[in-house]
Amino acid sequence: MVETASPTVWRRWLAFELVRLRKEAGLEQKDVAKALRCTVAKVSYYETAERPVVLRDLDEVLLPLFKVPKSQWPDYIDAAKHSRTKGWWESYSEIVPSWFSLYVGLEQGANQVQTYAAQAVPGLLQTSDYVHALLRRGTTERTDDEIEQMATVRLARRAVLEREPDPLRLWAVLDEAVLRRLVGGREVMRGQLEHLVKMAGKPKITIQVLPFDRGAHPGVIGPFTVIGFAWSGDPGVAYVEHRAGGFYLEQPHEIEAHEVAFAHLSALALAPDESVTFIERLAEEYR
Template sequence: MGSSPTVWRRWLAHELKRLREEAGLSRKEVSTALRCTTGKLHYIETAVVPPRTRDLEEILFDLYRVPQDHREHYLQAARNAKKKGWWEHHSETVPKWFSLYLGLEQGASEIYAWETQLLPGLLQTHAYATALMENGTAELGEEEIRRRVDIRMSRQKILEGDEPIRLWAVLDEAALQRNVGGAEVMREQLAHLLEMSQRPKVTLQVLPQRSGAHPGMMGSFSILGFPATIDSGVIYIEHRTGSIYLEQPMEIKEHQIAFEHLRLAALKPAQSRLRLQEIMEEYS
């Protein structure tokens, strides 16, 4: 969960729901004891808001009978959930719907990404990201583009350090052959992908255009997994003005199956590196 308050809030929400169910209490019974609405408890158990310290102490100590030696862990989790992530200090640049995703991404333990039209933000070079934004439809100024690119580069720190996250990305060959920013930018970008593919916790696969129909034709998506085993993860799907978060078990399973089929249809990692090399040479 690292330093992501978003993921700490998710963990605490899952735990509080689990503890309530183990105590054999309904939401109505707990909300009555807390002198609040069931809606407020619902928001706490679905990670919309973190609990107040006073409410949390009453829940843990009086209602759920949590052992004394476990209580501080939950209280510390609540404190962590109320902190601000680094991305939340850029509210003028990061919209609220994307701020939520950044909080999830920065606290994830693994991400499985399928991209059709462009390369994942975690793998983009500075020049590639800049070229994308300069040619977008948002009509951004130079300073706004710089701020957005800087945030995108900061996101990539989760792939570094002693405990990087696990990233597995399947890339549509069409995205690699789309000339974004010119030949020099693309050569640098492809060289970066080759370098990243050598990292122990990064796996890249290329899905050739000759593969024909496949489960990813409906659009890009990412599967995010988290350190806590109680958290089954989330599916993230982005569109122009917002995003969709899918968390139902059936929704997660369907996307996991689709990603598995994409991995099988794509070139093996070693073959993908050869294909990346070939495409890079084409830009020469």
């Protein structure tokens, strides 16, 4: 059973389990729909985590239908209850669009994130000054209050790196351009680079730098993130963001393509210790 504080990931785990249990029972979605007296579309919503499962549907129909042993029922019922709660980020729905709220929910419940950054420091590794400088230079017109709220959300996301008892495992490959782009001025950049050095010293955080002299590489297409989860059977999610939203790629071949690309980028990049030395040297240049 999954353990997470993210209702998004509770929903995802339960959805995967419902698919597994249905297939093991030799049933199709139409059979489940008949038992629930609902449309096949509703069953599909449950199985893709688009909607939280109704508790009555679960304990009165689905668990008996799938012949789940009574001793295991509490796990599924607890998951359904947790999946219907609200994540802290959902209280910022006025400024966090639904497409990105999903990302935050997945990130907050993940056990591993691998990310390639081509232009800016990944959100989980940004300092407050860097965040504000980025938001003020964005293409979206925002009020000062909106900028503060967005900064609050982004900075709050970092708590997952200190999560107890199991912090998120973060592996970031940063293009050299990320470190050389002067965001917010020399003092802000120096603080940001010093923060990267500090974070790289944590046991579950790996930071690598991909220098310009490596030439062409798999990341020239653009930045991406691969999110992994703690339970077996879930291949994870590859995420690619654009100006108006984000793509959540969940087909096995899509995830594999991004995992292979990340492996190649990691192999081309400086080793973690060399990367820290590289970042420290750049930080000195900003003095």
